[in-house]
Amino acid sequence: MNPHFSSGPCAKRPGWQPAALADALVGRSHRSKPGKAKLNEVIELTRSILGIPDGYRIGIVPGSDTGSVEMALWSMLGARGVDVLAWESFGKEWVTDITKQLKLPDTRVFEAPYGELPDLTKVSPDHDVIFTWNGTTSGVRVPNGDWISDQREGLTICDATSAAFAMQLPWNKLDVITWSWQKVLGGEGAHGMLVLSPRAVARLESYTPDRPLPKIFRMTKGGKLIEGIFEGETINTPSMLAVEDAIDGLRWAQSVGGLPELIRRSESNLAAVVDRQGKSKWFDFLAQRPETRSCTSICLRIVAPKIAALDLEQQAKFVKDIASYLEKEGVAYDIASYRDAPPGLRIWGGATVETKDMEAILDWLDYAFNTKSA
Ligand SMILES: Cc1ncc(COP(=O)(O)O)c(C=O)c1O
Numbered sequence: 129m130n131p132h133f134s135s136g137p138c139a140k141r142p143g144w145q146p147a148a149l150a151d152a153l154v155g156r157s158h159r160s161k162p163g164k165a166k167l168n169e170v171i172e173l174t175r176s177i178l179g180i181p182d183g184y185r186i187g188i189v190p191g192s193d194t195g196s197v198e199m200a201l202w203s204m205l206g207a208r209g210v211d212v213l214a215w216e217s218f219g220k221e222w223v224t225d226i227t228k229q230l231k232l233p234d235t236r237v238f239e240a241p242y243g244e245l246p247d248l249t250k251v252s253p254d255h256d257v258i259f260t261w262n263g264t265t266s267g268v269r270v271p272n273g274d275w276i277s278d279q280r281e282g283l284t285i286c287d288a289t290s291a292a293f294a295m296q297l298p299w300n301k302l303d304v305i306t307w308s309w310q311k312v313l314g315g316e317g318a319h320g321m322l323v324l325s326p327r328a329v330a331r332l333e334s335y336t337p338d339r340p341l342p343k344i345f346r347m348t349k350g351g352k353l354i355e356g357i358f359e360g361e362t363i364n365t366p367s368m369l370a371v372e373d374a375i376d377g378l379r380w381a382q383s384v385g386g387l388p389e390l391i392r393r394s395e396s397n398l399a400a401v402v403d404r405q406g407k408s409k410w411f412d413f414l415a416q417r418p419e420t421r422s423c424t425s426i427c428l429r430i431v432a433p434k435i436a437a438l439d440l441e442q443q444a445k446f447v448k449d450i451a452s453y454l455e456k457e458g459v460a461y462d463i464a465s466y467r468d469a470p471p472g473l474r475i476w477g478g479a480t481v482e483t484k485d486m487e488a489i490l491d492w493l494d495y496a497f498n499t500k501s502a
Contacts, residue, residue, distance in 0.1 A: 173381075193320050197306050207335040214246070308320050397483055
């Protein structure tokens with residue numbers, strides 16, 4: 129079985145070998161004709177697999193998902209009021225950026241504790257809104273985009289790094305969408321993907337924030353979008369090895385049946401955990417409402433009374449013991465919950481994880497829990 133259940137970098141696609149990188153354009157310029165063709169292949173495969181509308185730009189940007197989100201925040205915010213939503217640590221990072229770094233005055237923060245979502249109906253269609261589609265450290269996702277107005281004046285900026293390729297994203301409801309390669313398709317960490325709706329482009333071309341913007345964030349020149357960034361002319365130098373790996377992941381995605389099959393694989397992993405939870409009972413989902421349970425970062429807490437009665441430090445130790453035991457046995461790597469999240473387990477169920485491996489780890493978890501709590 130494959131023991132890779134980390135929530136990032138995530139498991140490589142089934143059958144991946146370093147030989148998949150044999151055609152990497154290493155030692156060549158990314159601005160050469162074949163270099164640009166490779167970068168453009170990433171963009172076009174992404175568009176076709178995810179069904180991204182024609183009018184949306186797709187760019188490869190520096191700084192992984194963080195870089196991509198920050199480019200959008202620094203370049204676009206300040207034109208109107210801002211609503212920022214947070215229900216786990218990554219969403220909170222965007223709150224910090226907006227309130228403490230950008231210090232935008234007209235900002236409303238809607239937060240919820242781990243396991244819950246803020247009240248999405250409070251979001252104003254007149255404001256720009258920033259949110260994560262799937263909170264990777266709490267395993268809570270928004271159930272859909274119905275709460276986003278089709279008549280909105282503001283932009284929706286969506287950090288979809290643990291959602292893209294495993295969840296249906298309603299493109300017409302989203303104006304800026306970001307992710308990185310090392311998540312659902314198991315690529316290499318390095319670059320960010322940045323998708324812009326025509327309305328997001330209009331914001332860039334009509335609004336210049338009164339603050340310095342480092343070159344790495346700049347998407348316009350002379351008030352016009354730098355179209356090249358969205359045609360494979362990256363702002364600075366990408367890793368052509370990571371680019372080759374991204375192409376490999378996208379081709380794999382296409383070969384298994386595209387987005388519907390990627391979603392099916394991930395949902396099947398969640399279903400295996402739901403099924404086991406119904407039988408085992410010693411754990412529960414951190415997500416309070418079933419429709420918000422993530423199919424990628426599946427976060428579990430221990431509810432067996434004997435363990436739940438321990439203080440948080442002892443609970444964390446119990447969970448660490450289980451995680452280290454499974455790691456030592458070579459069964460599951462990196463499944464303890466994120467450092468800032470409540471003690472528990474976080475098991476990645478993205479599209480590169482096989483459901484038979486998920487079922488195997490659940491057997492091991494039952495065994496480890498029963499042994500360690502006896
Ligand atoms: C929701 C979310 N946002 C941002 C990040 C940071 O991503 P990166 O390391 O690609 O910048 C992560 C990483 O796990 C994440 O899960």
